[in-house]
Amino acid sequence: MEKVKGKEYNDDILYCGLCYIVLCIDSKIRFVGIVDGNGKLLIGKYREGIEQQKVVAGQDHYYIKSSLFFSSLVLPGIKICNRNIRKIRDSSSIKVVQFDKIKLAIAPLSEKIDRYLCIYLEPSASYEEIIPKIKETV
Secondary structure (H helix, E strand, O other): OHHHHHHHHHHHHHHHHHHHHHHOOOOOEEEEEEEEOOOOEEEEEEOOOHHHHHHHHOOOOOOOOHHHHHHHHHHHHHHHHHHHOOOOOOOOOOEEEEEOOEEEEEEEOOOOOOEEEEEEEOOOOOHHHHHHHHHHHO
């Protein structure tokens, strides 16, 4: 049993590091998380100071309840991801789900079939510019 706990701990460290790296790729990435196939958040990191940035910049605020975020964006995004990805999964397959101005990029992780990298982008973000940076880095 101890080996299993050790592996889970190592996965958590790996996922936490991955979230941090992706968050640092572009300032318009607000949140990065690892979810399982059911949309359950396993690890996540968000950009600090978003409220202060938005108040100063005078941009629109988008507040999303976490339950709606996962049921309305993450789960449909995972379904789209699974539908469009070949049997060989790799992190270069990133799908973008957009609802109004809310953008979520989802990519399966290659180590585990039921783990997905979810990236929440600011409404003004150009995913055409950010996705290639993510593919290059990850």
